[in-house]
Every structure is written in structure tokens, then in C-alpha cells.
Amino acid sequence: MSWQAEIDELREREQLAKKMGGEERVNRHKQQGKLTVRERIDTLLDPYSFHETGAIAGKAGYDEQGDLTEFTPANFVVGTGRVNKRKVVIGADDFTVRGGSMDGAVTSKQIYSELMAKELKLPLIRLVDGTGGGGSVKLLEDHGHTYIPINPAWDHVMDNLQNVPVAAACLGSVAGLGAARVAASHFSVMVEDTSQLFVAGPLIVKHGMGQDLTKEELGGTEVHRSSGAVDNIASSEEEAFQQIREFLSYLPDNVLKLPPVLPASDDPDRREEELISAIPKDRRRLYKIRAILEKIFDKDSIFEMGRFYGGSMITAFARLDGHPVGVIAPDVYKNAGAMTADSSEKIERFVDLCQTFHLPIVNLVDNPGLEVGLNAEKKGTIRKGVSAITAVYQATVPMVEIIIRRVFGVGGAGMSNGHGLNLRYAWPSGVWGSLPVEGGLEVAYKRDLEASDNPEELRQQILDRLNKVVSPLRTAEKFGVEEIIDPRDTRPLLCEWIKDVYELLPHQLGSTKNRYRP
Template sequence: MSWEAEIQELRRREELARQMGGKERVEKYKSYGKLTVRERIDKLLDEGTFHETGAIAGKAKYDEEGNLIDFTPANFILGTGQIDGRKVVVGGDDFTVRGGAADGAIFGKQVYAERMAHDLQLPIIRLVDGTGGGGSVKTFDTSGHTYIPVNPAWDYVVANMERVPVVAACMGSVAGLGAARVAASHFSVMIEDTSQLFVAGPPVVKYGMGQDLTKEELGGIQVHRSSGAVDNVAKSEEDAFDQMRTFLSYLPSNVWKLPPVLESGDSPERREERLISFIPKNRRAPYKIRELLPLLFDKDSIFEMGRYYGGGTVTCFARLDGHPVGVLAPDPFINGGGLTADSSEKLERFVDLCQTFHLPIVNLVDQPGMVIGLPSEKKGTIRKGVRAISAVYQAKVPMIEIIMRRVFGVGGAGMSNGHSLNQRYAWPSGDWGSLPVEGGVQVAYRRELEASEDPDALLKELLDRMESIRSPFRTAEAFGVEEIIDPRDTRPLLCEWVKDAYERLPQQLGISRHGMRP
């Protein structure tokens, strides 16, 4: 007696599942320039490593004798595979079956994927391509009743944020719970021309809000490049997969492990001559921060997140002698690098990300403070800024501060925890205080200037007097700054620091005291 017949039936059902929504729907979907979910998984993972779970789950029809006569697979595919030799969980929506909507899914598969990542302590990747919510209102006709919404697996979705790397890609028109699955991640990416993301799609928005918009107008790249709903934009699906793999390369598989250290072909003693003149003598002149970063960090190791949201603050991963680190830096071309409501939120989230996965932080400081004025006040910038500062103070990962130029006000003071062992170095271009001297003099000496017969001459006299006082060497004399360095020495010092930092990290392994939220 053999079970060969049953195995043959299993293989038949597996083949039916691989046909997804059928030849016609698959061809139509691919005509839009998109890959199917199975092709996406194959492109994303190391070749030949995908092991599918629940392949034959779906909706079947049988004849009176119990023979299978029709089968529609569930529109969610899950399993495990490897990325650069490390095991991950991957789950993807199949748009060719009911447009990726929930009424074509078996919720148990999504729940299982999240639980698998949670219990096996593996990174999870979501390839989202549909609503993933309650499906069409037509389902009420079938069920005969409505229901109170429940977000499937959301207990695991929330818990995974503080345990394992969570990566999500918006692969098509994604609404409702599908959009929430994209946002509930440590790193998310959209694709130019083929991705749209919204709380509700155009028909619902038109009916509910009277706004007649196309999918692209409502939730395309031009909306979300700078909205903060997603981190990055990709030029193609292949580019999105590259970004997802790169993001994961900086992180451990879970919070109980250290970030992976790679061999580096870049000398830790590299001293870049350009650094000595990189910061302009003119304090009001900006500089290109993205040209500075490669002078300090391992070559070709910079991976930026969220460039167009809160653009005055740059957040990226990099490596120092092969060791992954998080990097905070200013972009003086945008609000002078000052903290806005958006950039404060961005800073807070990135510091929490580094804290969650034990990445030491390099803080390159040129911080004029929180952006002032009525628009900033209307956005509650002070509260957002204080939240960002709180994240810095709560972080226990090693952090080093390189003061390149300005440190002013509450925002500048919050760039590092000044009440802890404050590891920092200043460049000779350092300039700091409660207020910039130029504006502070006019405030502090307002009465004298108003009473003066020659206010311009008095102002010049005051500024000239303050110019020598504001010298960073005066601060160093009072031990107000620990060390002023030649900017060309920065990389060697950082590479020495990062090795010491990684020696201390094992003491911090595990779940952070404050779990990360999206």
C-alpha cells in the first residue's frame, strides 16, 4: 500500500495554486509592467531558498462524489527564505486574485506569517499589493451581517516592531489595512509610476469627501515622497528589492543579536584633506552634507532613509571599519538644518530604530535650533522637538557627537544627552550658545541700541567684542567642550570609538525599555 496517489493529488493542487488568478488575469497584470507575487519573491530572495507555507490554502469546489472541480488559491503567499544567507519571513499579496482584497484571502496566512517572524525571531518582509482589509461591501450579502472591524494579526504586528526588522513595500494601489501594513514597519518603499498609497481609494474619497482625484493624484509618489508615510521611493521593483536587502544588511536578525560587522576595504586611518576647508568660514553659507558623509564613513556604505521628509535632518545608515552605525546630520540647504515638526518626528523615529536594534549613533551637529515663526508654532514644533530630544535622552546605545558648526538653543542642546558621559569632539568651526550672537546681541542690548545716537556703530562694536568671546577655544579653556580636533582626524577617531561601542553593546541586547512604534 502506497500514498503515491495522495502525493500526486498534492502536486496537482500545488500546480493549481501556482497558476494564481489564472492565465488571463496574470497576463493583464503583467501588462502594467509589474511582476507577479511569485516573481517578486524569487527576485527578492537568494536563489532557490524560498520555502512556501500554506501553498494549497484557498477556496475549493467539489462535485457530489467529493472530487475537486475548481480551486482558487488564497491571495496571500508566505514562507521563509534567505537574503544574503540570512533567514527571513516573507509574505506577499497576489493582486491577480480578487485584487488582493481580504475577501480573497485566508486571514490565517497573514497571522501565521507575523507569528512566524515573532516566534522564530526572524525579520519579516511584506510585499503589499491590495487593500488587505475587509474586502468588498458585497461580502455582506453573503454573510448576512456586518461586523466590527478587527485588524488581523495586529498584536504580532505591533510586537514585531520591537523584536525583529520589519520591511514593507507598496507594490501597487494599496488602501486601508494594506496601507497600514506598509506604514507599520521599520523601512517602507514605494515604486515610481506603479505604486499608490491611501487610507481610502478614489471612489470612496469622491463619495465621502467630494474630491474627484485619480489614484496617482490621491496617493502617488508626488504625494508620498515627502509625506512621511513611507521612507523611500524606488525607480523600479528591482530597485525596491535592492533597497530592502540593503536596509536589512545593517540590522541584526532580531534584538537579541548584534548588528552584522563586515570586512571593510577602507582604511580606518583615512584622513581626507578636503575636510579642513569643508565648513565655510562664512557662518551663513551652506554646504553639501551628502558630499561630506563619504569622507568620514566607509566608502559606498551610506544608505539614506526619508530624504524628502523633514529634509533639514538627514538620517542614514553607514559603516565605520565595517561596523554598522546610525547617522544623524543636518542639511543646511533646508531651513538651515533646523528642527521642524517633520524633522523632529523623523529624528525621533530614527533614534528609536537605532535603539531598538542596538546601532551606535554618530551625530554630526550643525544645529541652529528649532525653526521659529508662526508656521512652526501652528505645527506645534516645540512638542515635536521635545519628543525628539526625549528619544535622544532615552537612547542607551553608544552615541558620539561631532560638532561641525552651530549648537544653539533647545534644539542644539538636545542633540546629545549632556548629563551623561558626553563623548564629543568639536571642529574649529564650532559656534554655540543660547542664541546666535548676531540675533542675541540685538535682543540683549535692545534698550542700549534704541537709546544710542548711532545704533549701527554700537551694534558693530558689540559684535566685534563678541567675536573673540565666541571662539571655541574660549569654551575649551573652561572645559565647556572636551576636545577640539582637526577635522581630518575625525574618521580615525570614529573608527576607534565604534570598536569600543561594539564592546559595550552585548550588555544591551534584548527588547528596549520603550518599544518602537511606526
């Protein structure tokens, strides 16, 4: 007696599941420039590493004899695979079956993917392409009743954010719960031309708000490039998957493990001559911070997140002698590097991410303080800035501060925990205080300048005197700054620091008391 007949039926059902929504719908999907759900999984994961769970779950039809006559697979594919040889959980919507909406799926498969990542303590990748919600109002007549909505598996979603890396790709027109699944991640990415993300789609917005917009106008990549709803934009699905692979390469499988250290690919003692003149002596002149970062961190190791949101601050992953670190740095071409409401939120979220997964932070500081002016006040910048500073102060992950230029006001003071060890180094270009002398001079010497026959000459004389006082060497005399270094020594110093840090990190493993919020 053999069970071959049952195995044959199993294989037949598996083949039916791989047809997804059928030839017509699959072709229509691909004509939009999109990969199918199974092509996406194969492209993202290491070759031949995908092991599917629940492949034959779906909706079946039977004849009077009880034999299978038709089968529509669930529109959610779940399983495990490998990314750069490391095991992950992947859950992916199939838009060719009922547009990826929850009513066309076995809801428990999506829940199972979250639970699988949680219990196996594996990174989770969500490939989102649909609403993921309750489906059309037409179903009300079929069901005969309505329901109070819940967000399926949201307890697992929140637990995963505290314990395992979560990456999400928005790969189509994603609304409602689908959009929430994208946002409830540590890293999210959209694809130009084929991705849109919104709370509700154009028709609902048109009838509810009177705004007649296309999908692209309402939630395309040009909308979300700088909205903060997603982290990065990709030019293709393949590039989006590569970004996910890069993101995961810096993080451990879970909070019980250390970030993965790669074999050293760059000389830890490399000293870049250009750094000695990277910061102009004229403080009114700008400089390109990304060129500086490339000279400090391992070559080709910088992975930036959220470049166009809160642009005055850069948040990125990088490596020092193969060791992953988080990086915070200013972009003085945006708001002069001041902390805006948006960049404050960006810093807060990034510090919490590094804290969650034990990534040491290198903070390169050129901070003129919090953004000022009416627009800043309308956005509540002071509260957002204080939230970011609180995240810095609450973080227990090792952090080092490299002062490359300005440290002024509340914002500058909040870039490191000044009440701890406060491990920091300053370049000779450093300048600091409650406010810049150029601006403070006008207030402090207002009467003298108004009474002078030659206020410009007097102003320059006062400024010359003050510039001698604000020399970082004067601060070092009083041990107000611990160490002033040659900028060319920054990389060797940090590479030595990171080795010591990774010796200490095993004592910090586990969940942190401050919970991560997306």
C-alpha cells in the first residue's frame, strides 16, 4: 500500500499554486513592468534557497465525487530563504490574485510569517503589493454583516520591531493596511514608476476630500522621496532588493547576536591627506560631507537611509575595519546643517534603530543648533529636537563624537550625552558656544556699534579679538574638550576604538528597555 497517489495530488496542487492568478492576470501584471511574486522571491533570495510554507493554501472547488476541479492559491506567499547565506523569513503579496487584498487570502499566512520571524528570531522581509486589508464593500452582501477592524498580527509586528530586523518593499499600489505594513519596518523602499503608497487610494480621496489625483500624484515616489513615509527610492525592483540585502548585511539576525563583522577590506591605518583641508577656514564656506565620510570609513561601505527626508542630517550604516557602525553627520548644504523638525525625527528613529541592534554610533558633528524662524516654530521644532536629544541621551550603545566644526545651542549640545564619559574628539576647525560669535556680537555689542563712527571697522576689531578666544586650543587648556586631533588621524583612531567597542558589546545583548517605534 503506497501513498503515491496523495503525493501526486500534492504535487499537482503545488503546480496549480505556482500559476498564481492565471495566465491572463500574470501577463497583465508583467506588462506594468512588475515581477511576479515568485520572480521577486527568486531575485531577492540566494539561488535555490527558498523553502515555502503553506504552498497549497487557497480556495478549492470539488465535483460531486469530491475530486478537485479548480484551485485559486492564497495571495500571500510565505517561507524561509537566505540572503547572503543568512536565513530570513519572507512574506510576499501576490497582486495577480484579488489584487493582494486580504479577503482573497488565507489571512493566517500573513500572521504566520510574522510569528515565524518572531519565534525563530530571524530577519523578516515583507514584499508588499496590495491593500492587505478587508477588501471590497461588495463583500458586505456576501457576509451579511460588518465587523470592527483589527490589524492582523499587529502584536507580532510590534514584537518583531524590538527583536529582529524588518525590511519592507512597496512594489505596487499599496494602501491602508498594506501601507502600514511598509511603514512598520526598520527599512523601507519604493520603486520609481511602479510603486505608490497611500492611506487611501485616489477614488476614496476624490469622493471624500474632493481632490482629483492620479496614483502617482497622490502617493508616487516623488511624493514620498522626502515625506519620511519610506526610507529609500529604487529605480527598479532589482535595485530595491539589492538595497534590502545591503541593509540586512549590517544587522544581526536578532537582538541576541552581535552585528556581523566582515573580513577587513581596507587598511585601518589609512590616513587621507585631503582631510587636513576638508573644512574651509572661512566658516561661511560649505563643504561636501559625503566626500569626508568616504575617507574615514571602509571603502564602499556606506549605506545611506532617508537621504531626502530631513536632509540637513545624514543617517547611514558603514564599516570600520569590517565592523558595522551607525553614522550621523551633517549636510551643511541643507538648512546649514541645523536640526529641523524632520531631521530631528530622522535622528531619533536612527538612534533607536542602532540601540535596538547594538550598532555603535559615530557622530560627526557640525551643528549650528535647532532651526530657527517662524517656519521652524510652526513645525514644533523644539519638541522634535528634544525628542531626538532624548534618544541620544537614553542610548546605551557605544557612541563617539567627532566635532568637525560647529557645536552651538541646544541642538549641538544634544549630539552626545555630556554627562557620561562623553568620548569625543575635535578637529582644529571646531568652534562652539551658546551661539556663534558672528551673530552674538551684534547683540552683545549693540550699543557700542550704534555709537561708533565706523561700526564696520569696530565690528571687525571685536570679531578678530573674539576669534582668538574661540580657538579650540583655548578650550583644551581648560579640559573643556578632551582631545584635539589631526583630521587625518580620524580613521586610525576610530578603527582602534571599534575593536574595543566590539569587545564590550556582548555584555549589552538582548532587548533594550526603550522600545523601537517606526
